Amino acid sequence: MTVAKARPANRREQILREATIMFTAHGYDGMSIRGIAKCCGITESAIYRHFNNKEDLYESVIKRKAGQHDIKGTLAKNEGLDSIEDVLTFIAQDILDLASKNTQLMHLMFRSSFQSGPTALQLFMEIRLPYIEFLARELEFREKSGELQKVDPFTSSCCFVGMVMDCALNTGVWTTLTNQKFEAENVICNNVPIFVRGLMKSVVS
Amino acid sequence: MTVAKARPANRREQILREATIMFTAHGYDGMSIRGIAKCCGITESAIYRHFNNKEDLYESVIKRKAGQHDIKGTLAKNEGLDSIEDVLTFIAQDILDLASKNTQLMHLMFRSSFQSGPTALQLFMEIRLPYIEFLARELEFREKSGELQKVDPFTSSCCFVGMVMDCALNTGVWTTLTNQKFEAENVICNNVPIFVRGLMKSVVS
DNA sequence: AATAGGAGTAAACGTTTATTGACTTGGGGA
DNA sequence: TCCCCAAGTCAATAAACGTTTACTCCTATT
Structure with missing residues (x-):
């Protein structure tokens, strides 16, 4: 009486989608093969037709997300901006x-960084690192050209990107925790100028 | 033949210590009653003499950590610093x-913020929020007194604290990921001045 | 038309999980 | 001295876990 269900075009992709949702919501130990199978409307065994084991599935989730965004590429297209203000903005x-279009990505990045294994820092390297390196290069160049104060490009870049990432991750928290409004635009309007004034040599207030 | 083991002064505290280690390392689902019991040298049942269930134990872990640090109190003692540079530093x-003395605390804070339940944001509120409110007040005061540029105190404070927290959490990551050195002192020497220059009205470069 | 194999099923595997129950200590107060 | 009770033990529970097995479709290729 075993009846085969309808087979969607690519089941593998569906499994990865559901597993991603599960992992971002409950973490590795909280995501169960059973639960994912149920969400896909198939049995657990069917999942093992597509992935060797849970760890394999998890790694595939991370790799898939990493492959969905080519940060390095999009940044390369935006080299040569005029002012440091433009760059930071x-x-x-x-x-x-x-972050706002893809909440999953951010949570996935932080969750996976707590995980052990080969894919622990992959998202950090493919999402966060490119931003840092991009900005560090811009800072180094502009420092040498005399536009900026004497600062350590790498440290400054890490901090700026870290600040923005932290905002992106916690926007929701602050608005629920306090009654203050704390939105992306405010961060840009408010803090980019602070950084700009702090970095530039001559200041026009 | 059931022999009662030696009973340390406060077993409860020992359980909480081990549970904290387990939770920071493996998360809620990864921390098992069995594992904690083994680390304490007792049986699982013994743990249930001290805590109603796993969730109760978890909440106690969070509350205990929160109680170990009185951020609000120590900040209150440091009000009235001279310059904004002193405040930020x-x-x-x-x-x-x-963070460096208590790596656990930081990881616990981020891990717990991903967890659902009543204690999800407790550490955020008792650790992070006091810093933000403290700085926001300082900024607001100094803005009104004309010392600072026109900035939004809350947003600026959130961002600065977020930046430092992010650094504290990821110092380890960057040093292993890149060969660049990225240490606490560098962050202070480098980025506090940037913020100061960015915030102040008149700049002495 | 025959067939090979990819993709599904149901059922079970052994293990681990959180939790409970019944029993046993040992030390402090009556 | 007796006895109570907090704090242990051992043993058992049902449920959930990841994983494997044996079997069955469906479909594309030959």
Whole structure:
């Protein structure tokens, strides 16, 4: 009496989608093969036709997400911006856009960084690192050209990107925790200028 | 033949200690009653003499950690610092100190914020929020007195604290990921001045 | 038309999970 | 001295876990 169900075009993709949802919501130990199977409307065994084991499935989830965004590529297209203000605004805007359109990605990045294994830092490397390296290069160049104060490009870049990432991750928290409004645009309007004034040599207030 | 083991002064505290280690390392689902019991040298049932269930134990872990640090209190003792530079330096130093002396706390804070339930944001509220409110008040005061540029105190404070927290959490990551050095002192030497210059009205470069 | 194999099923595997129950200590107060 | 009770033990529970097995479709290729 075993009746085969309808087979969607690519089951593998569906499983990965559901597993991603599960993992972002409950973490590795909280995502169960059973639960994912149920969400897909198939049995657990069917999942093992597509993935060797749970760890394999997990790694595939991370790799898939990493493959969905080519940060390095999009950044490369935006080299040569005029002022440092443009650069910082662009980066902040880009990260906050990415985060708001793709909440999953951010949570996945932080969750996976707590996980052990080979894919622990993959999302950090493919999402966060490109931003940092991009900004660090811009800072280094502009520092040498005399536009900026004497600062350590890498540290400054890490901090700026970290600040924006932190905002992106916690926008929801602050609005529920306090009654203050705390939105992406405010961060850009408010803090990019602070950084700009702090970085530039001559200041026009 | 059931022999009762030696009973340490406060077993409860020992259980909480081991559970904290387990939770910071493996998360809620990854921390097992069995594992904790084994670490304490007792049986699982013994744990249920001290806690109603796993969730109760978990909540106790969070509450205990929250009770170990009186951020609000220590901040209150440091009101009335001279310059905004002193304020920012103090905050950054304090957070990075706290983080380096108590790595657990930071990881616990982020892990718990991903968890659902009543204690989800407790550590955020008792650790992070006091810093933000403290700095926001300082900024608001100094803005009104004309010392600072026109900025939104809350947003600026959120961002600064977020930046430092992010640094504290990821210092380890960057040093292993890149060969660049990225340490607490560098962050303070480098980024506090940037913020100061960015916030102040008149700049002495 | 025959067939090979990809993709599904039901059922069971052994293990681990959180939790409970019944029993046993040992030390402090009556 | 007796006895109570907090804090242990051992043993058992049902449920959930990841994984494997044996079997069955459906479909594309030959």
